[in-house]
Amino acid sequence: xxxxxxxxxxxxxxxxxxxxxxxxxxxxxxxxxxxxxxxxxxxxxxxxxxxxxxxxxxxxxxxxxxxxxxxxxxxxxxxxxxxxxxxxxxxxxxxxxxxxxxxxxxxxxxxxxxxxxxxxxxxxxx
Amino acid sequence: xxxxxxxxxxxxxxxxxxxxxxxxxxxxxxxxxxxxxxxxxxxxxxxxxxxxxxxxxxxxxxxxxxxxxxxxxxxxxxxxxxxxxxxxxxxxxxxxxxxxxxxxxxxxxxxxxxxxxxxxxxxxxx
DNA sequence: CAGAATCCTACCCGATACTG
DNA sequence: CAGTATCGGGTAGGATTCTG
Numbered sequence: 308x309x310x311x312x313x314x315x316x317x318x319x320x321x322x323x324x325x326x327x328x329x330x331x332x333x334x335x336x337x338x339x340x341x342x343x344x345x346x347x348x349x350x351x352x353x354x355x356x357x358x359x360x361x362x363x364x365x366x367x368x369x370x371x372x373x374x375x376x377x378x379x380x381x382x383x384x385x386x387x388x389x390x391x392x393x394x395x396x397x398x399x400x401x402x403x404x405x406x407x408x409x410x411x412x413x414x415x416x417x418x419x420x421x422x423x424x425x426x427x428x429x430x431x432x433x
Numbered sequence: 434x435x436x437x438x439x440x441x442x443x444x445x446x447x448x449x450x451x452x453x454x455x456x457x458x459x460x461x462x463x464x465x466x467x468x469x470x471x472x473x474x475x476x477x478x479x480x481x482x483x484x485x486x487x488x489x490x491x492x493x494x495x496x497x498x499x500x501x502x503x504x505x506x507x508x509x510x511x512x513x514x515x516x517x518x519x520x521x522x523x524x525x526x527x528x529x530x531x532x533x534x535x536x537x538x539x540x541x542x543x544x545x546x547x548x549x550x551x552x553x554x555x556x557x558x559x
Numbered sequence: 560c561a562g563a564a565t566c567c568t569a570c571c572c573g574a575t576a577c578t579g
Numbered sequence: 580c581a582g583t584a585t586c587g588g589g590t591a592g593g594a595t596t597c598t599g
Contacts, residue, residue: 312473312534312537313470313473313474313537315541315544319544323544323547324544326547326550327540327543327544327547328466330543330550331461331466331536331539331540331543332461332462332463334461335457335458335460335461335462336458336461336591337458337591337592338592340454340457344439347439348439354560354561355560355561355562356560356561359561365592366592366593366594367561367562368562368563368564368592368593368594369591369592369593371561371562371563372591372592378552379552380550380552381549381550381551381552382550387561390560391560391599392560392561392599393560393561393562393599394560394561395560395561395562402546402549402550405542405546406542406543409538409539409542410457410539411439412535412538412539413457413535413536413538413539414453414457415441416531416532416535417453417456417457417532418441418445418449418450418453420528420531421449421452421453423507423528424452424456424506424507424528425507462571463571463572480580480581481580481581481582482580482581485581492572492573492574493581493582494572494573494574494582494583494584495571495572495573497581497582497583498571498572513581516580517579517580518579518580518581519579519580519581519582520580520581521580521581521582560599561598561599562597562598562599563596563597563598563599564595564596564597564598565594565595565596565597566593566594566595566596567592567593567594567595568591568592568593568594569590569591569592569593570589570590570591570592571588571589571590571591572587572588572589572590573586573587573588573589574585574586574587574588575584575585575586575587576583576584576585576586577582577583577584577585578581578582578583578584579580579581579582579583
């Protein structure tokens with residue numbers, strides 16, 4: 308069962324493993340999930356300044372940085388409208404949406420078992 | 434559908450949300466998943482030095498630190514056998530095992546769609 | 560408006576001793 | 580064996596200022 312569970316691990320190359328690992332690490336960092344969530348709630352494109360408002364606590368610099376990374380990873384699309392003043396919109400890709408769905412599943416699992424995520428309780432239960 | 438997807442978000446308190454977020458961030462950091470995976474493969478308790486060998490590249494200090502965090506989060510159990518020289522064993526809790534199962538699901542999703550995780554391809558597909 | 564550039568700080572992590 | 584203690588480099592992220 309443990310073997311079956313990790314079967315797919317043996318069928319992937321080291322490079323695939325490393326890329327997946329990197330993606331998870333980047334996506335689970337401080338801000339990316341919040342940004343994806345806000346974009347998902349918006350249910351459509353959002354301007355940079357809207358994101359800056361709605362992702363509470365993020366700085367302009369880090370928002371820019373993180374959006375660039377999300378774009379490189381194929382999770383959001385950046386659209387520049389060449390106007391003065393400039394207008395830039397960000398929206399989820401379908402991949403970004405699907406990934407968020409997966410993460411929400413994990414999220415729900417954690418929230419449901421939140422009482423267990425405590426050392427003493429876990430010790431007693433095992 | 435987007436609403437249904439995030440229904441549970443509205444039913445949880447801010448504190449629950451924050452705790453879940455923190456747990457994901459900690460678990461998805463550089464080393465924790467590797468450690469959990471190694472413990473899962475071992476299919477039983479492992480001594481500190483075995484972990485140090487099998488979690489390739491980790492330093493002794495960071496392994497200790499990370500194990501402490503995993504223990505606090507209820508994902509591993511630390512058992513000290515008061516001998517000389519001391520012997521300490523770590524093993525997955527059932528919660529740790531379950532969490533790893535969830536993460537592996539996510540992992541598989543990412544590996545399967547790895548070709549999509551690329552900005553240009555995603556842009557063309559959308 | 561949407562950023563780029565700069566400065567600064569805190570923290571993570573690795574390497575290296577040392578200890579019960 | 581399984582740590583703790585200490586030092587140092589690298590980096591993520593915040594605050595601020597400037598610009599097309």
